[in-house]
Structure formats: C-alpha cells, structure tokens
Amino acid sequence: MPLPMPSRLSPKVLLIDPVRMLPSLLLPLVGVLFVGGFSPRSYIWAALGVVGTVVFAVIRWATFTYELVGDRLETKRALISRSVRTIPLERIRGVDVSTPPMHRLLGLAVLKIDTGASGGNEEAGLDGVTLTEAERLKTVLLRRTAPAAAHPTHPAHPAHPARAAHAEREIVRVPKRWLLYGPLSGAYLLTPFAFAGGAIGLAFQWGDELGVGRDFAWHAGEWLWERPYLLLAVAVLLVLAMPVLGGVMYAVFNWDFVLKRRDGYLVAERGLVNRRSVSLESRRVRGYEIVDGLAERWAGVVRAWAIVTGLGDSRTRGQLLPDVPRPVAYAVTGEAVGPYDAALRPHPPVARNRRLFRAIFPWALLTLLSAVAAVATGVTLGWILAVVALLLAGAGIPLGLDRYASLGHGYDGARLSVRSGSLRRAQAVIERRAVVGWRLRQTWFQRRAGVLTLIAGVGAGTGGYEAIDVSEAQGVAFPTEVTPEWLTPFLGGTEDS
Secondary structure: OOOOOOEOOOHHHHHOHHHHHHHHHHHHHHHHHHHOOOOHHHHHHHHHHHHHHHHHHHHHHHOEEEEEEOOEEEEEEEOOOEEEEEEEHHHOOEEEEEEOHHHHHOOEEEEEEEOOOHHHOOOEEEEEEEHHHHHHHHHHHHHHHOOOOOOOOOOOOOOOHHHHOOOEEEEEEOOHHHHHHHHHOHHHHOHHHHHHHHHHHHHHHHOOOOOOOHHHHHHHHHHHHOOHHHHHHHHHHHHHHHHHHHHHHHHHHHOOOEEEEEOOEEEEEEOOOOEEEEEEEHHHEEEEEEEEEHHHHHHOEEEEEEEEOOOOOHHHHOEEEEEEEHHHHHHHHHHHOOOOOOOOEOOOHHHHHHHHHHHHHHHHHHHHHHHHHHHHHOOHHHHHHHHHHHHHHHHHHHHHHHHHHHOEEEEOOOEEEEEEOOOEEEEEEEEHHHEEEEEEEOOHHHHHHOEEEEEEEEOOOOOEEEEEEEEHHHHHHHHHHHOHHHHHHHOOOOOOO
C-alpha cells in the first residue's frame, strides 16, 4: 500500500556516513597534521574537517525522502537545488537487498532497485533503511510489479494466482563442502597478487604523507632486485597463498548460497560479511549461461548465470549458482528456467584446423625465431626461449583440440544453445521467443576456410550469442530451423550477396 507520508532513512545511518567518508578524508587530515607540525592549530583544523563531515552527513540525511505515490516510487533530495527521481513500478526489474558489516551491526540494509536502465544511472538506492523496512519495501515493490498470473509455460509455477502471490519454495541450497570448489575459479586465485599490488600502491600513495618518500620505496625495490632469492621466495609464497586466499574470498562472497522461487521471482541470497539478496523477475528470464574453466571442467563443476531482459550488472546480479557439480547445475537451471533437451551439433573439421593453427603457429614461429637468433648471436638465452616456446607449441595441440570439442550449437524445439571456449567455456541456452534477429559475420580467413560466425540476436544478456565457425550450410539451416517463418520466404535461390 502507498506510504502515508514521505519517509526518511534510519537516523542510525548517521553513524555510518562519517566512517564511510573517512578514507577520502584521511590523506587531507594527515597532510594538515604534518604541515602544521602537529601543533594545536593543526589539530583544530583536523577537528573542523571531521565536524564538517558529520554536519554534511546530517544535512544529506535530513534532505532526503522517499515515497510510494500511486504507481511510482519517488525519491527527493533538497540540499541546494531540489531533485526528484520518479521510477514507475512497471519498470522495476528487480530489488537487491544487502547488509554490509556496519549496516548489519546497526540493523540496517541497502536496498537497490534495478530498472534495467543502461549504465545503471537511473537505478534508485536507499542506503540505510531498517531491515524491517527493507523487507517491507521489497515485498511491496515486487508484488506491485509481479505478473498477475503464473507463467503459463513453466510447470514449477502454481496454477492459482492467489497461491502464487505468497508461495516461496527453495530450489537449492549450496552445501558448505562445495565451497571447496572456490579455488578452481580463476578470478579468485589472483587474490594474493591483488592484495600485494594494492599494498604497493598504498605505499607509493601514502609514502610522502607518512614521511617515507618515494625514494625510499625505489631504494627498497632496488635492494630486493639485488637479492633475487628473496623475490623468488615472495613469488613462491604468493603462489602457495593462491588457493588459500582465493578459497577464503570465494567463501566470503558465496557463503550459504540459496536460490528460491518467491512471488514470481527467482531470489538468490549469498554472502558472509555482506549478505545479499537479489530478485530476478521470472517472466523476464530468457535463458541461462553455464560456464566452466579447465580446472573446473576436470573437477566436474560449473557456474550459472541467468539471461534476463533489462537487467543491469548481469554478471553479478544474474548469478544463479556458484561452482556446483555439473548434474546439479543442469537440474537447477532446468527447474528454475527450463531444460535443454538436445545434443549439440559439431562444427566442420576445418574449425578444428583453425583452432590448432592458432594455438600452435605463434609459438612455433617464436621457436624458429629464437633458435635463429641463438645461432646468430650465440646467446644461451635464445635457446632457453626457443625450448619454452616449443613446449608451449606442444601444449597448444590439446588446447586446440579441446577448443574444437567445445564448439557446438543445437535446438530442441523450445530453446537453442551455443557453446564455445576452452580456458573459459560458456554454453548459453536461450528461449526461442527471445531471439529477435540473426547476423552472419565472416572474416577474410573464415571466407577462405568456408566457415562463418552465426550470431543470435537476443534482447537480454549480452545482446548476442555466437555459434563460431559453423559451415555455410549450417549458417543457413540453423536460423531456418529456429525461426522458419522469418527466412523461408527468402530462400528462393537468389544470388548470395
């Protein structure tokens, strides 16, 4: 129901805003103290800076209100000039509720409303409502934007609209032991190097303010460079820390992952430090994407994302599953979105040759050039580089074969699917009704090989999904099979342009 009057954020948020602004004030405050020589005057100026921050936070809180008015949500801010943002409820694609650490301590939450606007510039956010108010607003907004009846094509929806409005059913809860798959996800493995790079960046940024100076940092780097065994030890420690810190970060972000169906929405909840709840409107889900890397494939685990129309930040907000066993992922995506029941069709053998060539030729060429340079100059480093390049060229053989084996496309009468990649293999499953067009792309090398890339245009996800290096016959037959009413009238034997 509409709110009787404009509401403000919880006053408790005033305990968070000054702390949140502190990092941006830290360097100026430290600079004031150093410049002032830690005199009483410098302390007064620093104190005034802190007080000014608190006053600014109070003014921001006092001048911000939000209100549900009829069929729209309005947020107003009147600090210097009056600003009103109006969001029609029919444009709301999802509601995201998260509880960062300080918010959780104070019983607050951050509520974000996704309208599907490009770039996220038109999304509304309420940073600092109580948990009760966040859940109330989420329920009101989602029910006001949910479909009036259950999705007619999905068996998992209840048949009666009244029951569907209050139904909540857990689809899957990821067991704690599956968090051990976290280090297999390549992005998390780089966590130690990210921490090390951040520490070096902070040292350079804060060096002058702390009286250390950049010269000291350069001298420290030169000292380490003259002791390569220390650099090697640091590198080894960082490599050994990769699975540990990567697994910890993965667990922090995906702790107690739960996927539910509630009121016509798919709701994913996850997180240890910052608990996050993301709601995706079921009727706007057009498919899903299943992704795995080499290590994940060897372990038999995959990740899954929803392909949703009008969804901003789909790589994080559209997550359906973290790393789980492949059969579980297929079962969950089949129940939550819809199954794909057809085998993928192989691409022509020339596609395999192209992948082998691209995986082997650059390293083979580098091997030849390094060997020639080593013979001409007599430098041992040339031979070392030649051997390494030769080993990489040999490794390109299984990599190229795997990339070819990963290619495929198919159609089961209701959904089409395309797959490609090796180091990161992705299979997209898309409902036929989501296809809004087809595009054929052919480079000069593809034209010489008699293959092309077929792109299914979709008004969701990335906007287009590619079947790479299909034969020219497949490039015509597949769109004709999926959308015959579009292409059949044009297949009258006219000259190919």
